[in-house]
Amino acid sequence: MIRVRRAVPRDAAALTAVQTASWRAAFRGLMPDGYLAHLNTAAVVAALAEAGYAEATAWVFERDARARSxxxxxxxxxxxxxxxxxDGFDLTIVRHRRPLPAR
Structure with missing residues (x-):
């Protein structure tokens, strides 16, 4: 059973990762790759730091070498x-961390 709840501030990084990944998948070939590669990452990091977070995490598909790079x-x-x-196929994700600047 899947439980759905309202998002809370600690969900910000995960929600951003989902949004960014979905844009990259949905708009590949329609928008420049360079734009999609830099989509919102800096703004999200700045917003998390401004909100008082000390660290950000992002989950990335293990086989997505371009995203990991x-x-x-x-x-x-x-x-x-x-x-x-x-179910019989690889969906492994790896976690990335980044310290955020103190505000």
Missing amino acids: FYRGQGWSEDGARDGSG
């Missing part, structure tokens, strides 16, 4: 956490 280039690092598997 992008996050590494933006100062994120993988922390070793992994999750997920599909």
Whole structure:
């Protein structure tokens, strides 16, 4: 059974990751790849820092080398956490972390 609840501030990074990933998938080929690659990441990091968060996390598909490289280039690092598997296919995601500037 899936339980749906209202989002709370600590959900901001996860919601942003879902929105960003869905835009990248839905608009690939319709919008420039460079635009999609940099979509909202800096704004989200700034908003989380402004809200008082000390760290941000993002989950990325393990097999998505381009996304993982992008996050590494933006100062994120993988922390070793992994999750997920599909019904006979690989859905493994890896967690990335990034410290946020103190405000």
